[in-house]
Amino acid sequence: MPVYRDEVVVLRTQKLGEADRIVTMLTRQHGKVRAVAKGVRRTASKFGARLEPFMVADVQLYEGRSLDVITQAESIGSYGALITADYPSYTAASAMVETADKLTEAEGSLQQYLLLVGALRSLSRREHGAGLTLDSYLLRSLSMAGWAPSFQDCARCGAVGTHSAMVVQVGGIVCDNCAAPGSPRLDPATVALLGSLLTGDWEHAQSAPDQTRAQATGVVAAYTQWHLGRGLRSLEHVSR
Numbered sequence: 059m060p061v062y063r064d065e066v067v068v069l070r071t072q073k074l075g076e077a078d079r080i081v082t083m084l085t086r087q088h089g090k091v092r093a094v095a096k097g098v099r100r101t102a103s104k105f106g107a108r109l110e111p112f113m114v115a116d117v118q119l120y121e122g123r124s125l126d127v128i129t130q131a132e133s134i135g136s137y138g139a140l141i142t143a144d145y146p147s148y149t150a151a152s153a154m155v156e157t158a159d160k161l162t163e164a165e166g167s168l169q170q171y172l173l174l175v176g177a178l179r180s181l182s183r184r185e186h187g188a189g190l191t192l193d194s195y196l197l198r199s200l201s202m203a204g205w206a207p208s209f210q211d212c213a214r215c216g217a218v219g220t221h222s223a224m225v226v227q228v229g230g231i232v233c234d235n236c237a238a239p240g241s242p243r244l245d246p247a248t249v250a251l252l253g254s255l256l257t258g259d260w261e262h263a264q265s266a267p268d269q270t271r272a273q274a275t276g277v278v279a280a281y282t283q284w285h286l287g288r289g290l291r292s293l294e295h296v297s298r
């Protein structure tokens with residue numbers, strides 16, 4: 059039975075039988091993997107603790123007939139406890155792993171793996187605030203999946219910006235010619251914040267006042283929900 063190792067971030071777990079769990083992981087090299095962790099619910103095992111959601115681990119697996127089986131797990135980043143201890147961080151992380159899960163439905167990528175690990179690490183260290191970290195993660199992960207929004211030039215005709223009308227269906231900000239009557243308008247500060255979240259300009263993003271952050275969060279949520287179809291359950295719990 060072929061054995062392989064990889065670095066993984068745990069997206070979610072579910073119970074299997076009396077003592078086992080199925081662990082869904084985004085891996086560095088093998089895309090998304092669902093694998094069985096045996097005996098982890100029987101005792102307070104260290105093995106099991108390393109395979110909780112938001113944990114980053116170096117794991118060894120062997121290929122099973124239907125699901126692979128995890129035989130070893132060494133912690134690389136124990137972000138789980140630090141994130142779970144803070145409710146805004148917990149809800150943000152939950153929305154991140156659910157998004158990663160949906161975006162890697164067909165195949166995972168190294169880029170998506172690194173983005174998620176970086177965002178969880180940042181959350182665990184309380185670097186930029188849970189709300190900004192989540193919004194930035196959502197914009198960047200959607201971009202990697204092929205849905206890069208435009209917050210500068212018109213998303214429909216390409217007219218050089220800045221513009222203020224937001225149309226999530228066409229992928230961002232549109233010019234006055236392309237805007238349908240009644241399109242919601244954003245403050246220039248909100249458009250600038252969205253651009254900073256997309257590029258990771260934290261210095262600018264963190265200087266934004268609460269009202270601007272709230273408007274940006276609304277845009278990011280609408281954009282995310284539009285592209286992920288049925289929507290994210292965990293996004294509804296994010297304290298906004």
Ligand SMILES: [Zn+2]
Nearest residue numbers: 212215233236
């Ligand atoms: Zn236009």
